Amino acid sequence: MNLVTQERRKERLDRGIKVRTEGIYAVSSWQEVSYLVLPRLILIVGLLLLPFLMPSLYWNRVISIVGIYALLALGFDFLAHYVGLVSLGGSLFIGVGGYIAAILNKSFGLSPLFTIPIATLSGAIICTLLLLPALPLRGVYFAIVTLMYPLVLFRIIEALNILGGTDGILGVASFPNTWVEQYLILSIIILALFGLRRLVNEDIGLVFRGVKDNDQAVRASGLSITLYKAIAVFITSALGCLGGAYFVHIYMVAGISLFALDYSVIPIAATVIGGGGTLVGPLLGCFILVPISELLRAFGTLRIVFYSVILLAFIMFRSEGIMVYAQRKYHQFERWVKV
């Protein structure tokens, strides 16, 4: 048998329409306009229609939870893939934001309208200060410190019996109704998503990527690496604290479960599954993972095992994630060519 093995490789080319629509001035037909607008429109309309499509109150609540995780995941993706800092402690942000909102609401009687913005800002400042020592350093220090804070804060609250101890702070005010609750978080997600996308393409986004890829070049340009890292951490922790404050007002309780591992793992898993560095990917990942997680609620901590295994499998075998794959298919076509 005479088997001729011919060397072939896959060639990827940009679709013509992508090239034509890249410069905004060239857009001249409905086809091209829809090529640009449709994916974004599907996302936004889809998100806004979601509360109507859900069958029951329970699943409406799940949307809000997905939103909170999505904020964390967006923050993680931004920090990991645009600034190069891997945060293993999403629950730090949730915990700090949540406790601040609960205290403001219970002790000072502020309504969610005020507690959420205040918790977001002050929580972000606190988290940034807490993480500041690890910022001037390269390498794994940031990951280590973010890993430790939630575990240690959990113990401190448990041991000293402060902030309500193991029972937590009960009776926090809730939102007026579920529609406000859902649409507020959905619009926050959309704003955060498009805001971050805009941000990383601005000048400051370029500096962020510089910090990730070649920090000495950034320093040689006379910019402080620590300052830019701090800004990035501030943005991420603001998103996380917002989620935390929101969470507290949804469940009307702030307890040490705010420092639970779920808030650290799911965002990472969502980012890896959805596609790191796309910012939309983590959102998609959350919409896949969190409902599954709700279905598996009966299994307790086995859920964390489940995410970890998925995470491990994706990072080993399909590290690009769904969204990167989808974008490639959307923008490019492939064909086999002879070498």
Added chain:
Amino acid sequence: MDILIYGIINSFSLALMAIGFTLVYGISRIPNFAHGALYVITGFLVWSLIHLLKLNYVVSIILALVIMGLVGAAIYRFVLIRVRGMATSEIIATYALGLAVLEFLRWGGFKGMTYTLPVFIEGSIVIGNIPVDLQRVIVIAIGIVVVTFMWLFTHFNKIGLALRGMAQDEHAAMMLGIDSDRMAVIAMAMGSMLAGIAAITLLPLGNIVVEAGYNVLILSIAVCIVGGLGSWVGAILAAFMIGFLQIITVAYIQSHFHMVVALLVIIATLILKPSGLFGRQKELEERV
């Protein structure tokens, strides 16, 4: 006096926990966030070998250590080798692995008072009118043995020297014909075995609980950072520093601050001397 004795014991426990982590990090630059999980697995492994397979204590210890070595090698060979060099993925992969193991054990019902390992020798001795049980004395002995063995191994053995070469300059080592991946497999296997040794020595002092996994991870990271990531002398010195600080905190303030000490020491180190006590060698690399 009891601060001195228990401080020394605590310091040796910390050194035992941290030595595996610092070995892996120093050689392959992989922060092994699954270290705590390996520690706990060993405990359960020995327990199951004794109680389910009815093996002799000594036999099950040896068997467990061999299995741990294989597990460590397998982790590198099948998981880490795929993400090697991508810092983000390395961190996430080991973290996910550790979490999966620990939470699986927690779900599997391994909690509570029922899981204990027998002590090596019953009884206690009195040192300067303070009774110390023999297991704690053994901790010191094994600590000294392990540290001395590691020092001898990395200074007078071909593989040990290759590991050290890898740690100092990977490219130069590769040019001299040292296989980077093989060395990393060996480092990972030894790191897991060291985690196992720590577990077997320390776990008889209390119950086997899943939380220990997180504590061990935090403490060994603390020791490594304070000592300078990847530095041996530093790690041991740091173990003594943190060990005594912890005992002093427990004695004079409150026992709950045990873990807080570790965090504060890390933060203080990062602010004052980020390269750690003895991390001069990698200082330029770590510091921006």
